Amino acid sequence: MDESLRESAERIRSRIEHETHDPAEFRASLLSVPPTARDAWVDEVFGLHELPEDGPDLPRGCVPYIPCSVDVLLRMVEQAGVCHSDVFVDIGSGLGRAAAFVHLLTGAGAMGVEIQSKLVGAARALAARLLLSRVACVQGDAAELTGLITRGSVFFLYCPFSGERLAKVLAALESIARTRTIRVCCVDLTLPPCPWLALEPPRSPDVAIYRSTLVEKAPRARD
Incomplete structure (x- = not known):
């Protein structure tokens, strides 16, 4: 994942953690991510890196x-x-x-x-x-x-x-x-x-x- 997408994921995660999340913003940010990178972007937002x-x-x-x-x-x-x-x-x-x-x-x-x-x-x-x-x-x-x-x-x-x-x-x-x-x-x-x-x-x-x-x-x- 390139740095701009990582920064986008970190920004969205910060808004979620500070309870200022908006579903429309989450959707818009997600759709701005290339389809091939969306799973990695969501996992970055969620802090998920390895499957147990x-x-x-x-x-x-x-x-x-x-x-x-x-x-x-x-x-x-x-x-x-x-x-x-x-x-x-x-x-x-x-x-x-x-x-x-x-x-x-x-x-x-x-x-x-x-x-x-x-x-x-x-x-x-x-x-x-x-x-x-x-x-x-x-x-x-x-x-x-x-x-x-x-x-x-x-x-x-x-x-x-x-x-x-x-x-x-x-x-x-x-x-x-x-x-x-x-x-x-x-x-x-x-x-x-x-x-x-x-x-x-x-x-x-x-x-x-x-x-x-x-x-x-x-x-x-x-x-």
Whole structure:
């Protein structure tokens, strides 16, 4: 990363740490960075330099932690229409990078669910270091915890797992979707057929946005 980009990242990190952050400024600064340098720029803002190794509490059959690229996250946020009033939930959140990024980009509250204790500790340290009071991480198996996160409105799945564990997460999301409309955002993951989820017209090959259909929109009041 060249010096001008490093200085830009340090300036944005300082504003975040002094609680003078503005999502529009974060977005504008990010978009001024060449796409090939955006992941390194975000990691510089966050103070993330090395990925920790996966620990023994990673269940068999689960994908090791791999951070989602910044440009993919940008497309996901745009296509799902994530905004300040949302609560973004990253299922299998690793270091908390995606949750922190989406919060800083949109102002949405954000929560990660991660089973590995070392990664949970790193995610909580990231939120504390940047004073991100609306970003949290809970430790545990997403198959058991997802149904308890009833405040979530946007749920993010980046190839976290498959099979029975994915089926349990989808069943938990269905119970939440019976109370209000939610969006399920998938990257490089095709969901099994779910009659309660409608796939929105795809706008990129690696991002799929599903919207729940169990709760009808309230009719508009007449003038």
